[in-house]
Structures are given as C-alpha cells and as structure tokens.
Amino acid sequence: MPIVSLAQARSHVRVEADYPAEQLQGAISGSQDAAQAYLNRRIYEDANALALARSGYPTAVKAAALARDQALADAVFIEDGNERTATIRLSEIAYREAIAEAEACIHGVVANPSIFSAILLTLGHLYANRTDVVVGAQAVELPNGAKSLLRPYRRVMMP
Incomplete structure (x- = not known):
C-alpha cells in the first residue's frame, strides 16, 4: 500500500488533477521502494x-x-x-x-513525518529529473535530503 497517495503526489509535484496517473504511480512506488531499501525495513501506513x-x-x-x-x-x-x-x-x-x-x-516501521517527507523528496526528484543526464547545469546532492530524513530509522544489516 502506498504511503503517499496519488492526490498528495500531484499536490507535491504541482500538477493538475487531469495529469495522467500512470506517469506518477511509478515514481510513487519507486520512491517508497527506495526508502524501504535504504532503511532495510518495510514501511507501513499504521x-x-x-x-x-x-x-x-x-x-x-x-x-x-x-x-x-x-x-x-x-x-x-x-x-x-x-x-x-x-x-x-x-x-x-x-x-x-x-x-x-x-x-x-x-x-518494519510505521510511516512518520520524516519518512513521509523523504518519500516526497525522492518523488519530486524522480518527477523533475526523468533521465539520468543533466544538461547545462551542475548537479549536487542536497545536504538535508531524503537520506538525512531516513537515517535515524535505518536498520543496518550486516552481510
């Protein structure tokens, strides 16, 4: 079950209600999956x-x-x-x-505001940067990005 709804995703990336849902669904799923992979645990809504x-x-x-x-x-x-x-x-x-x-x-962990925000940050990144290449700009990772929000809840698994 997605932690971020389609309506929340549309609002976050500032697209109209008629924007195709299938174009956001993959980014929503990918953002939550990335958060779960980084945390080494599943995220639950309640x-x-x-x-x-x-x-x-x-x-x-x-x-x-x-x-x-x-x-x-x-x-x-x-x-x-x-x-x-x-x-x-x-x-x-x-x-x-x-x-x-x-x-x-x-x-697993119940979604909290930090996890929710990290998923939204990743979603915004995936929406704004739909390719692996940045042309004409210098790309840098923001210091207080998604990983900073997720780090306190990370379950480090040793190999």
Whole structure:
C-alpha cells in the first residue's frame, strides 16, 4: 500500500488533477521502494498494518524452510553434479532472500513525518529529473535530503 497517495503526489509535484496517473504511480512506488531499501525495513501506513505483517512472520519462515528442504531433497535425485550443486545453491539463496524479506517485515516501521517527507523528496526528484543526464547545469546532492530524513530509522544489516 502506498504511503503517499496519488492526490498528495500531484499536490507535491504541482500538477493538475487531469495529469495522467500512470506517469506518477511509478515514481510513487519507486520512491517508497527506495526508502524501504535504504532503511532495510518495510514501511507501513499504521500500527495495524505493521502488526498484520509481523503476524505472518512464522508462516513465512516455515514456508521458506519447507521450500528449501524440498529443493534439497529433490537435488538428491539429480545425477549431474554441476546441476545438483546449482540446485542446492539456488535453494539456499532463495531461503536467505525469503528470510531477509520476512526480517524486513517484522522490523518494519510505521510511516512518520520524516519518512513521509523523504518519500516526497525522492518523488519530486524522480518527477523533475526523468533521465539520468543533466544538461547545462551542475548537479549536487542536497545536504538535508531524503537520506538525512531516513537515517535515524535505518536498520543496518550486516552481510
């Protein structure tokens, strides 16, 4: 569920109500995704949504373990050694990714004004700069940008 509504996004980037929604939806989703990636946790609109996500943790971990165990059991029947090794590695990677996603959910955070503002800042940047190239201007990162707003809520995950 997006933290920033389409109406809030339109107001922030100062476009009219008839501006195509699909042109803003990607930027809204990308802005929230970027904030979640930087925080290493999921962002929820309220405490109930966070509690619901946390309640699914045991099921998610169990499903990941079952999928890994099934893949490992199936790998026993693969005759080619390289293929068997690849299958085992893929099952471990899938398991670690599923656990990381479950961890990001249980360590989630309810959106607060700083997180909301950081998403809007990123949205404004994505709207104003629709390409990777800046022509005729010197580009610099603002000192009090989105990362500054998000940093206090960041969950640093060690490899």
